[in-house]
Amino acid sequence: MILFFSGTGNSYHVAKSVGDSIGEVVCPLVDCSPEDLTYTGNSLGLVFPIYSWGVPPIVINYLKNLNDSFVNDALRKPIWVIMVCGDETGKAPDMLRKVLAKRGLTLTAGWSVQAPNNYVILPGFDVDSKQVEEEKLSKIKNLCDIISRKLNNREFEFNFVEGPLARLKTKLVYPLFKRWGIFPSKWGYTDACVSCGKCASACPVGNITMSFNVKESKSFPQWGDNCESCLACYHVCPRHAVKYGNATRKKGQYYFGPNK
Ligand SMILES: Cc1cc2nc3c(=O)[nH]c(=O)nc-3n(C[C@H](O)[C@H](O)[C@H](O)COP(=O)(O)O)c2cc1C
Numbered sequence: 001m002i003l004f005f006s007g008t009g010n011s012y013h014v015a016k017s018v019g020d021s022i023g024e025v026v027c028p029l030v031d032c033s034p035e036d037l038t039y040t041g042n043s044l045g046l047v048f049p050i051y052s053w054g055v056p057p058i059v060i061n062y063l064k065n066l067n068d069s070f071v072n073d074a075l076r077k078p079i080w081v082i083m084v085c086g087d088e089t090g091k092a093p094d095m096l097r098k099v100l101a102k103r104g105l106t107l108t109a110g111w112s113v114q115a116p117n118n119y120v121i122l123p124g125f126d127v128d129s130k131q132v133e134e135e136k137l138s139k140i141k142n143l144c145d146i147i148s149r150k151l152n153n154r155e156f157e158f159n160f161v162e163g164p165l166a167r168l169k170t171k172l173v174y175p176l177f178k179r180w181g182i183f184p185s186k187w188g189y190t191d192a193c194v195s196c197g198k199c200a201s202a203c204p205v206g207n208i209t210m211s212f213n214v215k216e217s218k219s220f221p222q223w224g225d226n227c228e229s230c231l232a233c234y235h236v237c238p239r240h241a242v243k244y245g246n247a248t249r250k251k252g253q254y255y256f257g258p259n260k
Contacts, residue, residue, distance in 0.1 A: 002045035003029045005059055007204065007230025009256030010115035011084040014144055015047035018082065021148035028260035029058070030204050034065040039073035043108075043151065046081040046096070050112075051229065052177030053090025053169040055099065058205070058228050063099050071103050078108035078156065082147065086117030086128070088163025091170035109156035113143050118231050120251035121182070121244055127252035137256075177229075187223040187233070192241035195219050199233035199242050204259050208233055232259055 002024050004015035012028070019026035024041045048059045066074075081096060083089045089112045097107050116133040119125050128136065150157065163169070184207070189199075195218040200208040207226045210219035221233070221242070234242045235255040243249065 001039065001041040001043075002026045002047060003032070003062070004047040005029050005049070005056060005062075005204065005228075005230075006047075006084075006259040007049060007228070007232040008116075008118045008235050008254060009259050010118075010140075011047050011049050011082075012259050013256055014082055014084050014113055014115070014140065015045070017141065017144040018045065018047070018148050018151070021145065022151050028204070029062050031260065034062050034070075035067050037067060037070050039070050039077075041077075043078040043080060044074050045151075046079070047084065048081075049118075049230070050083050050085035050089050050092055052174045052181065053088070053163075053166065054092050054174035054177070055095050056228065056230075057178060060095075060099050063103065066103060071105065074105055078154070079105055080109040080151065080156070081107060081111075083110070083112045083160065084115050085112055085161070086119060087114060087161070088112075088166070089160045090162060090166045090174075093158065093160050093162070095170065095174075107158075109151070110158050110160060111143075111147050112160040113140060113147075114161065115140060116254050116256070118235055118254050120231065120234070121229075121247050123247075127254040133254065182227050182229040184223050184225050184227040186245040186247075187221075187227070188243050188245075189221055190241045190243055192239040193220060193237075194239055194241070196238065197221075198236050198238065202232040202236040202259065204228070204230060204232060230259075 002015050002019045006012040117128045197210045207224045208221050211222045235253045
């Protein structure tokens with residue numbers, strides 16, 4: 001089975017593509033409680049985006065809370081990961097290994113796949129140019145086919161693009177991201193909002209509700225405190241109306257498609 005998390009759809013696309021090729025069920029981890037999860041299939045695959053050269057906190061918490069019976073079944077079969085990044089993983093593979101080791105599990109194989117960048121919050125970071133976006137998208141299918149073939153043939157390997165200064169980036173920046181990466185109260189919308197509700201539907205953790213504004217006789221998004229910083233709400237907006245303070249004012253948008 002393949003457990004995945006995705007914000008703007010890249011990781012879902014990769015999980016689905018590999019899942020279809022190797023005949024494993026694809027489950028959004030936000031929809032299957034780790035306490036109740038039952039192991040199915042011939043291997044456990046994990047697919048998720050890289051966040052600040054690390055593993056998204058939601059994935060770490062999920063693995064920590066997997067029930068013992070699932071873990072016992074997972075022990076006997078291969079465990080592999082595909083880390084879907086804009087550019088590089090840093091030492092996220094080691095981070096994942098440590099989390100798995102705490103449950104007595106060992107990573108059998110792993111790959112990183114470069115996909116269009118969706119990080120836009122900090123100054124200096126933006127989506128890729130159209131040309132880079134298209135180049136990355138055109139390579140993903142082939143990469144998924146290669147990974148699927150290796151999984152089918154049990155050719156297990158580790159092939160991550162960790163990038164330069166990987167240890168430093170993961171050790172220094174990831175903890176800052178966890179602490180200061182997102183302030184949910186900074187999310188909002190501009191006058192361009194047309195109350196379509198796409199942001200609320202795209203939020204993988206249901207952190208956005210459309211709340212009715214009596215004065216305008218329309219509903220507008222309201223963000224709760226449970227933001228995973230996936231940026232789906234920002235990128236999916238057809239009017240570029242979702243904003244994170246002033247940080248996203250001049251930034252681009254990228255949305256592959258549904259995230260589950
Ligand atoms: C909060 C956040 C942090 C990110 N950090 C990194 C990073 O450290 N390295 C990288 O290559 N990409 C980084 N990205 C880009 C995503 O990993 C990349 O765009 C990924 O394909 C998104 O997957 P998704 O569409 O499944 O959400 C980051 C994205 C977000 C939202």
